[in-house]
Amino acid sequence: MLNATAVDALLAQLPASTEFSCASAPFTGEPLPAVPQTPVESVESVAAVGRAAQRQWAARPVRDRQAVAARFARLLVEHHDRLCDLMQWETGKARIHAAVEVQGVVATALHYAAHSAGYLGERRVRGAVPGLVRARVGYRPKGLVGVIAPWNYPLFLAVGDVIPALLAGNAVLSKADSQAPLTLLYARQLAVRAGLPDPVWQVVAGPGRLLGPALVEAVDYLSFTGSTATGREIARRCADRLIGASLELGGKNPMIVCADADVTAAARGAVQAVFSNAGQMCIGIERIYVHEKVFERFLAELTDRTARLRVGAGYGYDVDMGSLTSLRQLEATEKHVADAVSKGATVLTGGRARPDLGPLFHEPTVLTGVTAEMAVYAEETFGPVVSVHRVASDAEAVRLANAGEYGLSASVWTRDLRRGRRIAAEVVAGSVNVNDGYLSAIASLGAPMGGMRTSGSGRRHGREGIVRYTEPQTVTTQRVATAYPDRFRGPLLRAMNACTRALVAVRHRRIHDPREIHT
Template structure:
């Protein structure tokens, strides 16, 4: 029978005396107490994972895939309970493309990791000589996740790793440990002991993962600054890395674009998860011919979208997850206002809803050198920048050190594809933004990291290539 939220929460929570209080993102009331694990706990988890890995690998792909499907079934059976916990801890509402969507995506990505085929590749066959490329388990994967999509991104890390025969040690964000602990609890109902362990610790635990000699692969989603520290810490161990780092994604709306058909996708490309998405649209360059229409359309939609506590039916925008992120958004918008930018809508806290709510904000008549354009806001505030020349818009879009995603919007798909080919980003979407697919590789360029997740490329990223020649 599916467990209730209380049962899952009871299974993962620490006592008040031994744990750390985790607040509800909307109300700031304590949800539960997260365990406080240490570096010693991490060391034990790695030792256990090393011991469990050979037997897990020996099960073979068919059996590991069967187990992953069973896990996906259990995720779906407990979807509502997991979504309620996620909504409370992270802040995203149950409704809309939010908490229920995220838990459902966990099941989808788990099934995808189970089903994608990765056959040996014949890479040479001539003159009586053959060579094949095989993909073997790496060993122990260390997965360090973020707080914005804590369950879904953790599944992106652990499901492919498990499928390929690795064992995994997970460190959730200090802001959202309960969601990840609940996810791991569901996984571990079907996994052998020691195959998957969650370590709910502080920054010192994350640093220890990066430098741990018993970890063969590190997967990290988070800031560029932290990613650089992970590269440095892992250098002496030569652990393989997949880094999905910060994004300051640009969008370009081409001249004479029909705004109405793209409006909804444009809005959610910006404001999905109240803007707290790595690959959200963070800078929007709009041609003179449609500039005011785009600004007015986005502002009207922002004013109409229901915002409030995530457990209240109908809300689709929630709070900022933590005070630090709220302060960043407020600072960037205030700076834009002081520079003379036009705050079309929003631009202030929605304190009547709760401590960390900030109104969906559209900022117009702003220049590239403004902090709101240059820095990743990671919140519900979009700078809309005017341009006259497409070549100029491309140059300005490419000026950022980051290159996670980007998008091009227009009536002519072929023209949009030509522009997309000139943008420096790991993924460029056309007439959409931030849409990911478990079969399509995803990863950044420049300071947005390296390595790919999803699809066969994602499976290869958590395996060791082995060439057999004969």
């Protein structure tokens, strides 16, 4: 773990303050280092520092910014173990899940280091009059981007959204989550070592209810990951200022297991998708719909695999699932399980808190007999709990999967890939993984990820993940002036109308003539 001197160096990146706050280490309940709380009135001055630095940063060639990202990726790899230590200390996650998080940010940095120039490159489009008018679209940085990320992935979400914002030429103002600020500050320290100018990425710390509104007032665009309730409030505030926002919010993500699925693979994938990060994952699976032909076999294998998970507070790779991160999440998990059991649900494995392992541990839990009047049926648990349901057909599975308010992620298991793609197209979710729980979509960094319905708006990753931080600008140039003498206006308009009628006739014929369609 970091010594006191190293911790002080990290905290020195925050604005000076006379107020401090301590979170608790999930494994032990002991206090984490005291973190200076940024005064609300200081947010504007911190933002001003970033704005001043942004102009020079944006003026640098994209390839220079890409080189910084590539060096940052290398430093993340070199400091892999320290980053894992910090994440486990602050969040209580298992070592394997911390390691996957580091790899995810490395991959994101390398992706945008390789592709941001192409994503942001000026492109030519058809002008109003081909040969006379040329039109080009370029992408200008927003200016100052705010990033508010949650505690459950303090590296992947908090830093992964910063990387494309910086490569697009913006400055960034991050709000460190109160539970896990050291992980974010350590990553920022590495970014500065990689060549990022210090003022270009600023970090403030403090309660979201206080700093969130101040951050919205200070930035030109906001990236937020968190609850749907908070996302709605942020969206309202951004709308009042007429600034854009990307919001990845809650989810009650479904898995569909078809009659022809590889049951062993599906059960193994379900365990990973449900219990990674102790279920504290916005794209994790919380409900599974299994065709009646394979229901009993799937349930038996899922229950057996879940019961054999190794749960503990270790810093090695011999632990499969770690702790919940906060008392709030433990209480929410216990409440959902207790409510379900009191109304007739059955616990097949798990179902209990484990104070013998640590103050915030809960067993991985599989429920059956969950019905609509139970809170766990439709509310996001954000803990290590899954409900399994029997269905008679793919159509029933899709109908139930699409029930509720969310639409973030989903999973479909079948041996028939065409069938899988068909079902995926019917599911309301921003990403659907066929024969995988969630990793294949999030690891496909060229593809956008985000939510439908109340699971959010906007996308991270791919071209969409960096262009969101820009303002598209159209520039047209023409060979001759458009200011014509009055005596030419009438003939010119008549000629334009004739051309328009001819164009409409040609387009109409191409659309409606089957011969044109087939050719």
